[in-house]
Amino acid sequence: MRACVLTATGGLAHVAVQQVPDPGPPGAGAVRVAVRAAALNHLDLFVAQGLQGVEYRFPLIMGGDGAGVVDAVGAGVTAVRPGDSVLINPGVADYTCDFCRAGEHPLCPNYGLLGEHLPGTLAEYVLVPEQNVARMPKLDPALSWAEAAAFSLVTLTAWRMIVTRARVRAGETVLVWGFGGGVALAAMRIAKLLGARTIVTSSSDAKLQEARRLGADVTFNHRTQKVAQEVRALTQKRGVDVVVDNVGEGTWNDSLRMLGRGGRLVTCGATTGPNVAMDARRLFWYQWTIMGSTMGNLAEYAEVVRRLGQGELRPVVDRVFPLADVRAALERLERGEQLGKIVVEI
Ligand SMILES: [Zn+2]
Secondary structure: OEEEEEOOOOOHHHEEEEEOOOOOOOOOOEEEEEEEEEEOOHHHHHHHHOOOOOOOOOOEEOOOOEEEEEEEEOOOOOOOOOOOEEEEOOEEOOOOOHHHHOOOHHHOOOOEEEOOOEOOOOEOEEEEEHHHEEEOOOOOOOOOHHHHHHHHHHHHHHHHHHHHHOOOOOOOEEEEOOEOEHHHHHHHHHHHHOOOEEEEEEOOHHHHHHHHHOOOOEEEEOOOOOHHHHHHHHOOOOOEEEEEOOOHHHOHHHHHHOEEEEEEEEEOOOOOOOOOOOOHHHHHHOOOEEEEOOOOOHHHHHHHHHHHHOOOOOOOEEEEEEHHHHHHHHHHHHHOOOOOEEEEEO
16 A cells, blocks of 8 residues: 655655555454545654654554544444544553543543554554544534544544643633644634633734634734733733643743643643743742643543534534655645644545
């Protein structure tokens, strides 16, 4: 089968589209999906650079997000049948350990992501446990394959951050850095669904205009405006209740400067660097909560798919590329030009 593979780490120069062996028939409890579209995530760029602590087996089939048609099912599979259109949840757990039995799949010691630890979705076929597929909801107008592929990773991640971890409530103020990225976009929309007031930042005025169209209440251009000062003025020095910071070193100090008393900072990434500092006295005096979050569990996934079925959280697709042009798609992501998800049709 044709697939987008990484032949070595060190960046996008080592990305190629080539023939690889297909995955074979699905084992017990597994499902083989004929992928129709796969969406890109920042994770794909980190994987291509080379992640510490990940054992690479080259060629590595890239891609975490995807959607397609169930092509074959293994013994004992009851969730789906061949011919079903499905969304793929990229986070694969063992579904047997203590964390999994407690419903906390992203804490599973054997947790892995498609396209990082396991063969990914940028291929004609992918094998996943039946727990990792969900029937595509019927919407009007119908979800396109590109929209379906763009849904899972960022919506699930943002849901866990905003709902489960930060527990955002109606009337609270939530600031999200870096609108344009898929998680930030989904986080803003989920905070709005919960009745929060949302502030978003971007370096692009065009992206901020789109943010307002999608429901953001206040926008700041972090290239031309001093966001922490602006937010303190906007909130009469009170600060915000929740900051969503997936930027890391570049924004951390400003995130804390505008975090109000009793505020929560939630992070699922550190795109500008991982080493952040904090004054512990301010942490206890203002009774802040600093929390990490990654991906989501099966209950959260079922909930975001249910919301999608109600017409909420429909993904925003930036641009669709054919598989042959996957390198150009990854380069667009690397330059940060996208608004919404970049999708590759298989
Ligand atoms: Zn487990």
